[in-house]
Amino acid sequence: MKHVVLGLLAAGPAHGYELRRRYDELFADAGGEVNIGQIYVTLGRLERDGLVAHTAESGGDRRDRKVYRLTESGTATLHEWLSAPSDPPLVKPDVLLRLVAARLAAPLLPDVNPRTVITHHRQRCLEALRELDRQAARTTAGSVSGLLVQASALHLQAELRWLEACQQQLAQIELKTSWKENGDE
Amino acid sequence: MSEPLLRARDLSRTYHGGVRDFAALRDVSIEVAAGDWVAVTGPSGCGKSTLLHLLGGLDRPDRGEVWLAGQRLDTRSESERALLRRRHLGFVFQFLNLVPTMTVAGNVELPLVLQGIGRRDARRRALETLDELGVADTADAAPAELSGGQQQRVALARAVVHRPDVLLADEPTGALDSAAAETVLDLLRRRHEDGQSIVLVTHDHRVAAAADRVVTMLDGQIADERDLSGPTGRPTLRNLINLEG
Ligand SMILES: Nc1ncnc2c1ncn2[C@@H]1O[C@H](COP(=O)(O)OP(=O)(O)OP(=O)(O)O)[C@@H](O)[C@H]1O
Numbered sequence: 001m002k003h004v005v006l007g008l009l010a011a012g013p014a015h016g017y018e019l020r021r022r023y024d025e026l027f028a029d030a031g032g033e034v035n036i037g038q039i040y041v042t043l044g045r046l047e048r049d050g051l052v053a054h055t056a057e058s059g060g061d062r063r064d065r066k067v068y069r070l071t072e073s074g075t076a077t078l079h080e081w082l083s084a085p086s087d088p089p090l091v092k093p094d095v096l097l098r099l100v101a102a103r104l105a106a107p108l109l110p111d112v113n114p115r116t117v118i119t120h121h122r123q124r125c126l127e128a129l130r131e132l133d134r135q136a137a138r139t140t141a142g143s144v145s146g147l148l149v150q151a152s153a154l155h156l157q158a159e160l161r162w163l164e165a166c167q168q169q170l171a172q173i174e175l176k177t178s179w180k181e182n183g184d185e
Numbered sequence: 186m187s188e189p190l191l192r193a194r195d196l197s198r199t200y201h202g203g204v205r206d207f208a209a210l211r212d213v214s215i216e217v218a219a220g221d222w223v224a225v226t227g228p229s230g231c232g233k234s235t236l237l238h239l240l241g242g243l244d245r246p247d248r249g250e251v252w253l254a255g256q257r258l259d260t261r262s263e264s265e266r267a268l269l270r271r272r273h274l275g276f277v278f279q280f281l282n283l284v285p286t287m288t289v290a291g292n293v294e295l296p297l298v299l300q301g302i303g304r305r306d307a308r309r310r311a312l313e314t315l316d317e318l319g320v321a322d323t324a325d326a327a328p329a330e331l332s333g334g335q336q337q338r339v340a341l342a343r344a345v346v347h348r349p350d351v352l353l354a355d356e357p358t359g360a361l362d363s364a365a366a367e368t369v370l371d372l373l374r375r376r377h378e379d380g381q382s383i384v385l386v387t388h389d390h391r392v393a394a395a396a397d398r399v400v401t402m403l404d405g406q407i408a409d410e411r412d413l414s415g416p417t418g419r420p421t422l423r424n425l426i427n428l429e430g
């Protein structure tokens with residue numbers, strides 16, 4: 001949230017509600033929905049660290065509002081963040097761990113096996129892909145949500161292809177788990 | 186339950202003539218009810234095209250049965266199969282098979298003309314279908330003058346123009362970029378809504394996910410069959426980003 005707020009302030013000074021409006025416009029259907037409390041908590045921390053500063057602005061009959069702006073240090077922090085490389089999309093090994101564990105646990109839990117792990121995950125990925133395609137129709141080109149949909153769809157496709165590879169190699173996975181006999185000796 | 190439109194039981198097909206015999210399909214069973222949309226996916230060489238050719242009566246199994254609209258298909262003669270095919274099926278080949286000596290429009294009109302539909306009507310419907318797929322401007326060209334992606338859409342137009350009971354399509358989006366693939370998917374969705382049964386072979390899981398049922402093949406067998414027709418209701422997009430931190 002920190003860097004996002006710095007980014008939103010880079011567009012110009014604003015009070016909390018204005019920042020939330022900017023945020024919602026950008027991330028609206030992408031699951032954004034940030035509450036005003038989160039914005040103020042973040043602004044508080046940023047101010048404590050000297051990255052933003054505020055001036056009070058009298059809002060007529062309304063209460064005084066704090067208008068926030070980036071400090072020099074805030075701008076530097078934003079610049080540093082933007083210059084750093086982004087995280088590579090490394091795969092979470094969740095399915096793989098389940099796959100291996102399911103193989104190992106087969107004698108103990110006869111109703112689970114690697115095949116069902118693959119099958120369940122495939123169902124989930126296909127459903128997600130189907131749902132994304134439906135949502136893709138509602139996004140506009142170049143919007144944050146549109147780009148997120150594209151990224152997610154491509155990752156899901158890669159995952160499904162990888163599942164095929166897993167399934168093809170199941171026989172080998174099964175052959176290598178001959179520990180049981182060793183342990184019995 | 187009524188008889189499915191297309192039904193295959195325990196199909197096996199071994200190719201001979203290579204260095205050694207190759208069992209491309211082993212005991213595959215599949216049912217396609219009226220209105221079903223089935224996607225068949227799986228790695229290259231797993232037997233997808235072989236299965237589709239058997240379902241369409243273009244090839245015969247060594248063992249097993251294929252039933253189309255209540256009639257046994259695989260035991261019939263070549264000409265009888267051709268007749269049943271013409272009446273009930275539309276086929277998109279992986280390697281297209283457009284008639285090179287006819288124009289694009291001529292190719293697409295062909296199934297209609299073979300059904301005895303008049304030239305003018307056939308032309309109108311061919312142009313409409315080409316238009317739906319965004320390639321109406323190629324109507325008077327020869328297939329060889331078209332890009333791979335354009336030819337692919339023409340082949341699809343030819344397969345659906347006569348509104349067959351079942352469309353069998355082998356990689357209909359294989360040569361397409363995502364915008365053109367979307368045009369093809371839109372056409373398939375519309376036809377599906379009109380009750381058209383579809384069996385679609387594809388490498389592309391995004392295309393597969395548009396179907397109601399996804400069959401995954403591995404090494405000549407069905408490894409998995411997933412039903413996607415139920416509601417998912419998963420607000421996936423909302424869970425995509427995590428801006429905390
Ligand atoms: N006419 C043939 N003679 C010998 N072998 C064949 C013949 N046709 C296909 N095969 C083999 O049978 C296997 C299945 O082929 P098929 O064309 O059905 O695969 P596929 O799943 O459609 O692959 P792709 O995704 O690459 O189109 C392959 O290993 C292929 O080499």
Ligand SMILES: [Mg+2]
Pocket residue numbers: 233234235279355
């Ligand atoms: Mg093929």
